[in-house]
Amino acid sequence: xxxxxxxxxxxxxxxxxxxxxxxxxxxxxxxxxxxxxxxxxxxxxxxxxxxxxxxxxxxxxxxxxxxxxxxxxxxxxxxxxxxxxxxxxxxxxxxxxxxxxxxxxxxxxxxxxxxxxxxxxxxxxxxxxxxxxxxxxxxxxxxxxxxxxxxxxxxxxxxxxxxxxxxxxxxxxxxxxxxxxxxxxxxxxxxxxxxxxxxxxxxxxxxxxxxxxxxxxxxxxxxxxxxxxxxxxxxxxxx
Ligand code: ADP
Ligand code: ADP
Numbered sequence: 001x002x003x004x005x006x007x008x009x010x011x012x013x014x015x016x017x018x019x020x021x022x023x024x025x026x027x028x029x030x031x032x033x034x035x036x037x038x039x040x041x042x043x044x045x046x047x048x049x050x051x052x053x054x055x056x057x058x059x060x061x062x063x064x065x066x067x068x069x070x071x072x073x074x075x076x077x078x079x080x081x082x083x084x085x086x087x088x089x090x091x092x093x094x095x096x097x098x099x100x101x102x103x104x105x106x107x108x109x110x111x112x113x114x115x116x117x118x119x120x121x122x123x124x125x126x127x128x129x130x131x132x133x134x135x136x137x138x139x140x141x142x143x144x145x146x147x148x149x150x151x152x153x154x155x156x157x158x159x160x161x162x163x164x165x166x167x168x169x170x171x172x173x174x175x176x177x178x179x180x181x182x183x184x185x186x187x188x189x190x191x192x193x194x195x196x197x198x199x200x201x202x203x204x205x206x207x208x209x210x211x212x213x214x215x216x217x218x219x220x221x222x223x224x225x226x227x228x229x230x231x232x233x234x235x236x237x238x239x
Contacts, residue, residue: 003069004029004170004200005050010076011063012045012054019045021224022064026217027170029069032192032201034215034232036208041221043204047172050075050202051089052082068169087114090163094175096155098147098162103139106147106158110166125165133161134191153184160191164199171195173203177210189214212236 005027012020020042027033035043045054052075054060066075068088075085098106107126108116116122126143130136135157139150147158156176163171173192177185192201192214205211211218211232218235220228228235 001028001031003027005066005068005075007046007049007064007066009064010046010049010066012042012049013061013063014045014057015059019224020049023221023224023226025219025226025229027200027202028217029200030196030198031216032196032203032214033217033219034211035202035204035219035221036206036211037221037227039206042224043221044174046221047091047174047202047204050170050172051086051091052076053091055082087166088168089170089172090166090168091172091174092156092159092163092176095179096152096159098150098155098158101147102144103147103150103158104143107161107165109162126161129161129165130158132164132195133157134187134194135161151184153180153187156180156184156188157191160188160195164195168199170200170202173201175204175206178206185210208236 003026007023007025010020010023011018023046035046037043048054049062050066062076068075073080099109104126107129108122111122111125127136130139135154138154147155150158177188180188189210195201203215215232218230218232219226
């Protein structure tokens with residue numbers, strides 16, 4: 001498959017803490033790439049580098065490159081505006097984090113920030129994103145309810161709908177199911193399999209079985225290095 005992105009000799013420092021060391025990670029387009037490895041090995045740091053979340057903290061430093069294709073920009077170049085990147089690369093966190101707003105407003109937020117005011121367009125896009133996140137049927141009659149009234153699994157699907165509404169090229173998932181029960185976890189895994197038809201996915205998980213179930217490629221990290229990379233069906237014997 002063509003590459004959607006790749007890191008090249010990528011290093012990351014939290015001050016003196018050299019958290020990522022010469023990482024070369026290919027990210028295949030419209031595939032799921034899983035990052036796995038023990039706690040503290042750098043998975044989250046690597047994921048957050050893709051949308052420049054670290055920029056907010058002084059003392060953090062990048063070395064090397066993260067190329068995004070097809071335009072071939074270096075995501076960590078100081079010349080590249082992180083706001084632009086975040087319009088192309090969305091993130092879904094471990095704990096569902098809806099805004100203290102209605103279900104509708106949560107999904108429409110990104111569009112409204114970009115200046116979309118037409119109610120009919122917002123309604124159409126919100127429905128499309130909620131359908132994409134397999135949540136529409138459950139919430140279509142309560143779009144003006146506060147998002148906090150949803151269950152944990154529904155809130156996570158809402159966060160995925162919010163990410164989808166921005167029409168991103170990549171979605172970054174940071175342990176998206178570790179705060180969820182097994183049924184909600186299964187529904188998120190199913191959703192990821194559907195979303196990858198359209199969007200490239202990079203997912204951090206500490207759960208090897210989950211990586212084996214949902215990913216096309218797996219990267220094993222250890223002490224800040226990428227120590228093994230390959231097709232998931234060649235690295236794991238599937239159950
Ligand atoms: P998790 O494993 O759930 O990501 P952590 O305990 O690793 O939780 O990190 C919690 C928060 O503390 C994160 O925001 C992380 O960036 C920050 N953090 C982790 N390690 C350090 C450290 N050595 N110094 C400062 N902040 C850290
Ligand atoms: P993982 O996601 O694999 O658990 P992390 O990327 O959170 O690992 O952490 C990688 C390394 O960076 C660890 O040594 C951790 O303590 C350190 N670290 C994480 N966040 C921070 C932070 N905000 N400040 C300083 N060190 C951090």
